[in-house]
Amino acid sequence: MRRPVEGEVSVHYGQIYVESDPDSYGPDLAEAFAGQSSGLCGAAIPGTLWLTTGLHTGEVGFTVEVHEEPPRLDPEWEDVVEVSFRPVSDSTALVLWGGMGDWDLGLEETDYRVRYCAKGMDTARERDTRLDDEPQLDSYLLQFWPAPPSPDRVLKQTSGSAAYWHGYARELPPPPTPAERAEAARLARLAQEQADRERELAYELWDWGGQLPSQALREVDGNVSGLVRFDAALVHTIDAAGPEVQRAVALLAARRACETAGLTQLDWISRGLTALAEGRPLPPPLDEPDAVWQALDADPHAPDGTVGRAVPPEWPPFHPPAADDDPYVSIPLPEAMTPIVGPAAAMAEPLSPPDPPAQPPAAKSRYRLVATIGEPDPSLRMSQPHMAIPALLDAADPDPLRAALDAVFAAVATYGEDYPALLQEVWSACRGQA
Numbered sequence: 291m292r293r294p295v296e297g298e299v300s301v302h303y304g305q306i307y308v309e310s311d312p313d314s315y316g317p318d319l320a321e322a323f324a325g326q327s328s329g330l331c332g333a334a335i336p337g338t339l340w341l342t343t344g345l346h347t348g349e350v351g352f353t354v355e356v357h358e359e360p361p362r363l364d365p366e367w368e369d370v371v372e373v374s375f376r377p378v379s380d381s382t383a384l385v386l387w388g389g390m391g392d393w394d395l396g397l398e399e400t401d402y403r404v405r406y407c408a409k410g411m412d413t414a415r416e417r418d419t420r421l422d423d424e425p426q427l428d429s430y431l432l433q434f435w436p437a438p439p440s441p442d443r444v445l446k447q448t449s450g451s452a453a454y455w456h457g458y459a460r461e462l463p464p465p466p467t468p469a470e471r472a473e474a475a476r477l478a479r480l481a482q483e484q485a486d487r488e489r490e491l492a493y494e495l496w497d498w499g500g501q502l503p504s505q506a507l508r509e510v511d512g513n514v515s516g517l518v519r520f521d522a523a524l525v526h527t528i529d530a531a532g533p534e535v536q537r538a539v540a541l542l543a544a545r546r547a548c549e550t551a552g553l554t555q556l557d558w559i560s561r562g563l564t565a566l567a568e569g570r571p572l573p574p575p576l577d578e579p580d581a582v583w584q585a586l587d588a589d590p591h592a593p594d595g596t597v598g599r600a601v602p603p604e605w606p607p608f609h610p611p612a613a614d615d616d617p618y619v620s621i622p623l624p625e626a627m628t629p630i631v632g633p634a635a636a637m638a639e640p641l642s643p644p645d646p647p648a649q650p651p652a653a654k655s656r657y658r659l660v661a662t663i664g665e666p667d668p669s670l671r672m673s674q675p676h677m678a679i680p681a682l683l684d685a686a687d688p689d690p691l692r693a694a695l696d697a698v699f700a701a702v703a704t705y706g707e708d709y710p711a712l713l714q715e716v717w718s719a720c721r722g723q724a
Contacts, residue, residue: 293356301346304344306384310378341430371445372404372443413427503526520702520709535720541563547678563682
């Protein structure tokens with residue numbers, strides 16, 4: 291015989307449990323005692339025992355014993371019941387109310403007979419609460435030994451508390467059969483799966499501006515999620531327009547971005563726009579990303595205009611389906627702006643004066659990167675030429691849909707606060723009015 295628990299334990303609401311199901315949230319009172327003739331040790335839920343105490347709140351004497359054979363019943367115990375129990379995992383513990391403490395019982399996954407003995411229940415029930423400096427009022431003994439399943443029994447009844455709980459248990463309807471439990475679990479699983487699908491559908495509709503995306507939009511990647519926040523309907527329209535219109539939109543966005551940033555005065559930018567219009571690969575240095583930024587920085591005629599951050603319209607909050615019982619499930623929030631590649635985030639108006647450099651900067655180092663935590667400040671000014679070049683590079687993407695979406699997104703960043711004028715022109719191109 292061994293004693294994994296011996297001494298005093300805390301009870302709340304006159305209850306303590308034995309649990310072996312790691313996924314359980316604890317038994318329900320009526321379910322725990324359904325179909326039993328005894329009301330002190332509820333064993334109707336597989337892998338769980340509900341143990342009733344006389345004391346409502348405070349410390350009670352409590353001992354757990356694990357035997358190899360049926361132990362002798364000590365006549366000092368006033369109320370005694372027996373039930374059958376089988377752990378549903380290799381981890382069985384005595385657990386306090388609310389998960390406030392537990393003791394590993396070291397039980398195997400086999401059938402046990404359980405004897406629950408009590409004394410002092412009526413005295414403890416009348417006192418209700420035991421304070422730290424008060425004497426012990428009630429005590430309990432929980433014994434396990436291997437035995438095949440058999441009906442629960444009341445071996446001894448003395449207290450009025452035990453009589454009350456026995457009467458409560460006997461008035462409960464019988465517990466569901468294993469087949470009924472399995473069917474209930476199946477129906478609950480199907481209902482949860484349906485609720486999950488409805489939630490996912492509702493979120494996807496919200497995330498794409500009220501219209502489900504095509505498979506092409508789902509797979510396009512790039513900056514599609516950023517552009518959706520500026521004009522979701524335009525994204526779906528570009529998707530449905532077909533490759534020819536998508537190429538025209540990409541060229542339009544690249545040209546307008548370069549014009550707005552003053553880049554068309556540079557010969558190598560003009561050559562790139564011409565190649566794009568003729569469907570040819572971009573010429574050097576536009577064919578190498580690193581070379582592009584080096585060329586821009588080295589070109590003495592490169593413009594240096596700045597633009598404020600383009601801020602999309604306020605997006606309505608996501609509302610889960612009305613039948614959703616859990617409105618607090620985490621929903622991923624979209625990024626307000628996709629990070630800009632290259633040195634495009636360089637600031638011409640920094641938040642504060644820069645610290646003196648340790649060494650003199652290299653020639654033509656005109657920009658520095660400022661990192662912020664949280665939502666970007668719309669008052670920050672960004673290098674407009676560095677915003678425009680990605681529109682030209684993106685427009686040459688082999689995928690016409692991605693070329694159009696990414697080029698428009700880069701052009702939106704180039705226009706900054708004036709981006710609605712650009713989007714209006716893109717709408718006209720999609721409608722064949724350009």
